[in-house]
Amino acid sequence: MSKPRLWLQLFERQAGQGLGRREQLCASLRAAMRAGELGLDERLPASRVLAADLGLSRVTVEAAYGQLEAEGYLKRAVGRGSFVAVSLARAPQRKQAPAPALGPGLSRRGRRVAEGGGCMDPLRPLPFAAGSPDLRAFPIALWRQLSNKRLRAEPGLLGYGDPQGHEGLRAAIADHLNQSRGLRCRAEQVLVLTSSQQALQLLAGMLLDEGDTLWMEEPGYRGARTAFAAAGAAVLPVPVDEQGLRPDAALPAPRLIYLTPSHQYPCGMALSLPRRLALLALARRENAWIVEDDYDSEFHYEGRPTPALQGLDEHGRVIYLGTFSKALFPSLRLAYMVLPEALVAPLVTARNIHDGHSAQLAQAVTADFIRQGHLAAHLRLMRQLYRQRRERLLQACQQHLAPWLRPQPSAGGLQLAALLPAGEEARWTRAAAALGVLTPSLRALYAGPATQDGWLLGYAALTPDEIIAAVRQLARIRPL
């Protein structure tokens, strides 16, 4: 091929990418060097010649050469010309025996973590993704005002903070929980974290040795199961009935029991008082910990939620977990544990080496939001909104999907469990996905063989119209 044609071809290969002419020329010369079409020390045409070959102005070619020289691709000497300064073409690969499959060299714990698969929250609240609050209703202007005020008054909030959490926020959380959830705690027992998931991860590492037995509700929260399993615990699924987790004397005694007592995840019942007392007695007898994950009790629509188990604990066995992911917004990344006195210092140390502390400004603004009564007002509003949405979903299911899909009774939450005929979940999940409707699986929440088929339908983030539209889509696939 004649040289002018070669240059033209190189130049045209980079066309159609929306580049300006100078950038297109630079890209074509870099690509030719990578492909071995321009080798080390090869001389490039004079800018006047190349400009004529490519139909460009000489200024453009000069600018491209100058840029490539600055990037180290070309060297130029006055009176001698421009030369390729690098050898980028990869030497032809000799055939090699495939490398033995060593894997990425993970530890035993690392392999368990990777194989556990993690648990990802929905990035967008598409119908019916579970666990999303309505962010469209969040008072953003007020939040901005509170943030600005804090930033102006306290530039120290830009610095490092206390690993246990902002003092003002810990006090506000303790007061809020004592008043609204029946806890009995002091600010000194509160540890502020980024998420309940971080709490579970820290607890798994600090309270469980490999092989320790842990009782977990079946079906149950995947985020907890994966965190505990990653620590090497022997996670025993303990079935739930209409009174919540059903303790069984035949099971090996636990080192830790994970519970969602106010609103069982995912089935929705509350743990009955006799079971609460029995589990507290068992924890005392066996010196076991109880982790109470109170993830969404702010959203209770019938009467008041049962007070927290922590308030009944006389012997410092209960660790209480709460999160602002649902009450405020998930990207705030603020949650908290209320710890028995004996666990405070070790867990603050663990948190410190884990990630230092939570963002100071966010903590201070959240403290103001609680103290000034905005949290209570926001929750009142959200409860009203979510209650209406739940009603709308129940009505729509009754009208369009009964008796094929059977919503289960639940006094609160951001989502509700609904059962399908046995053995049919996978098929209808695929059919719903083909129509753009997410239907989170109930079967996936079992550690052992699932005894129920169904979905966990998130409704809180959806307007009534969005709920109806998505139910109508499901009505298209329901068998007649």
Ligand SMILES: Cc1ncc(COP(=O)(O)O)c(C=O)c1O
């Ligand atoms: C049972 C349970 N615990 C905890 C969480 C999440 O809280 P965080 O966002 O603080 O990790 C969820 C979220 O859906 C949940 O369902």
